[in-house]
Amino acid sequence: MTTSQFPASYLLRGTAAGHTLRLIAIDSTQVVEEARLRHGLSKTATAALGRTLSASALLAAVLGKKTDSRVTVRVEGGGSVGWIVAEGSVDGRLRGYVRDPDADLPLRESDGKLDVSGIVGVDGEMAVTRLLDNGEPYTGSVRLQSGEIAEDVSYYLGASEQIPNAVLLGVYEEGGRVAQAGGLLIQAMPGVTDETLARLEANIRAMGMLTDNMRRGGLLEAINRATEGLEVQLAPNAQPARFACRCSREKALDSLKFFDSAERQEMIDAGGQEVACHWCSEKYQITPAEIAALEAPDTHARA
Ligand SMILES: [Zn+2]
Numbered sequence: 001m002t003t004s005q006f007p008a009s010y011l012l013r014g015t016a017a018g019h020t021l022r023l024i025a026i027d028s029t030q031v032v033e034e035a036r037l038r039h040g041l042s043k044t045a046t047a048a049l050g051r052t053l054s055a056s057a058l059l060a061a062v063l064g065k066k067t068d069s070r071v072t073v074r075v076e077g078g079g080s081v082g083w084i085v086a087e088g089s090v091d092g093r094l095r096g097y098v099r100d101p102d103a104d105l106p107l108r109e110s111d112g113k114l115d116v117s118g119i120v121g122v123d124g125e126m127a128v129t130r131l132l133d134n135g136e137p138y139t140g141s142v143r144l145q146s147g148e149i150a151e152d153v154s155y156y157l158g159a160s161e162q163i164p165n166a167v168l169l170g171v172y173e174e175g176g177r178v179a180q181a182g183g184l185l186i187q188a189m190p191g192v193t194d195e196t197l198a199r200l201e202a203n204i205r206a207m208g209m210l211t212d213n214m215r216r217g218g219l220l221e222a223i224n225r226a227t228e229g230l231e232v233q234l235a236p237n238a239q240p241a242r243f244a245c246r247c248s249r250e251k252a253l254d255s256l257k258f259f260d261s262a263e264r265q266e267m268i269d270a271g272g273q274e275v276a277c278h279w280c281s282e283k284y285q286i287t288p289a290e291i292a293a294l295e296a297p298d299t300h301a302r303a
Contacts, residue, residue, distance in 0.1 A: 007240040011057060011092060012219060014234035016227040020192035021200065023227065024061045025184045026241060027219040028054045031094050032171055032181035034243040038281045039097055042104035043173055047114040048075075048084055050171035051149040053096045054183030056088030057241060059153070062187065063130045063161070064090035072129040077147045079103070079121030087279075093244035095279045114171070117147030126152045128160070150183075157187075164188040164197075166204055168222070172211035180211040184222055196230060203228050245280035252277070252284035257294055267291050 008030040014023050032050035035041065041049060052073055060071040069090045076083040082099025105115040127141035140160040145151045154167040165187045172180040186200060203226050207213055213222035223232060252275035256264060267273040268288040275284045 006219075006238045009092075009241040010219075010238040011061060011241055012223065012234055012238055013061070014223070014232055015189075016186075016230040016232040017192065017196040017199075018231070020189050020196055021227070021230065022187045022189055023185065023223065023232070024058050024187075025219050025223055026054050026057045026182055027214065028057065028094070028181045028183065028241060029178055031241055031243045033178035035096060036178055038243070039101045040281075041098065041101045044104045044114050044116060044119050045081055045098050045101050046173065046178060047171040048081055048116045048120055048149065049086065049096055049098050050178065050181045051116065051169040051183070052084045052086040053088070053094050054169050054181060055149060055153045055167070056086040056096065057092070057094055058088070058167070058183050058185040059128060059130075059157075060088035060090050062157070062163070062185065063128075065131065065133060066090065069131055073153075074127045074129075075120060075124070075144070075147075075149065075152070077117075077121030077124035077144045079117075079119045079147065080105075081119040084120065085279075092239050092241040094241060095243060095245045097278050097281070114173075116149065120144075120147040120149070122147040126156055128156055153185075157185075164192075166200065166226075168204070168210040168226070170209055170211035170214070172209075172215065180214040182210055182214055182219055182222070184210060184219075184226060186226060199229055200226070203230075243280070245277060245282065247277035247280060247282055249284050253286055253290060253294070256286060256291060264291050264294065 009028050012025045036046045056073045072087045074085050081103035084098045086096030088094050103119040105118040108115040122144050124144050125141045127139050129139040132138045142156045142159050145155045150167045150169040157163040157165045168184040207225040210222050268291050272288050273286045
C-alpha cells in the first residue's frame with residue numbers, strides 16, 4: 001500500500017498483536033483545512049477543532065453501530081474559544097465548529113506548540129453523544145483532563161466506555177495552511193498481554209508527535225511506528241473522509257418559521273434574510289418572496 005492510492009482524507013483500520021489490538025487511524029488534513037477555510041479559524045482554533053474533528057471520526061468508528069451512525073463530541077473548558085463541537089459519521093462525513101473562530105494564543109513557551117489547552121481551558125467537560133442500539137441518543141461526559149483533546153478522548157474511552165486505549169491527535173500548520181492533520185486510536189482487546197501493552201506504550205513514547213510521523217511518511221509511517229514489533233495487519237481499503245454538512249436551503253428556510261409574522265415582515269422589508277449554518281458557515285440568502293411564502297406557524301396549527 002502506498003499513500004498515493006488513498007483519497008485526500010481517509011480512515012484506515014487494522015489489528016495488531018494477533019487481533020489483541022485494534023487500530024483506527026485518520027488522515028484528516030484536507031477535512032481540517034476545509035474547516036479552517038470555511039470558518040476562518042485562527043491557528044490555535046484550527047488545531048483545537050482539527051483534533052476534535054479527527055477524534056469524532058475515530059469515536060464514530062469505535063462506537064457507531066450502523067453505517068450512518070454519528071458521534072458528536074462537545075468540548076467546553078471555559079477558555080476563549082468557548083466551545084468546540086464536532087460530528088463524525090461511520091461513513092466518513094465530518095463537520096464541526098467552534099464558538100469563537102478568532103480565539104488564538106502565541107505558541108506555548110514550554111514546548112513551542114500551539115496552545116490548544118490555552119484557548120480550550122481545563123475547567124469543564126467533554127461530552128460524547130452517540131445513538132444506542134434502540135436508536136436513542138446517549139450522552140456520556142467526563143471532566144476535561146488536559147484540554148489538549150487527545151488525553152481527554154482517551155480518558156473518556158477508558159472511564160465512560162471501559163475501553164483501554166491510546167489516542168494520538170495532531171494538526172500541523174505550515175505557511176498558514178493545514179499541512180498535516182490526523183488521529184490514531186489503538187484499543188486493547190480481550191486477551192491482550194502485558195508484553196504487548198508495554199511494547200505499545202514504549203512505541204508511542206518513542207514515536208513523538210503524530211504529525212511529525214505523518215510528515216515523514218504519511219499515516220502509514222505513524223501506524224508502523226506505533227505498532228513496531230506488533231505485527232500490524234491493515235484492512236485493504238482506505239475509507240474516504242470529507243467535510244460534509246447536512247444543512248440545506250430548505251432547512252435554512254424552515255428556520256425562519258420560528259420567527260413571528262412581524263419579525264418576518266421586517267426581514268422582507270430589509271430585502272431578505274441571510275441564514276448562516278453554524279456547522280459549516282454556509283450562507284443562504286433567503287429572498288423576500290421566499291419569506292412571504294412561508295406558512296405562518298399559527299395558521300399551520302389551526303389547519
Ligand atoms: Zn451546514
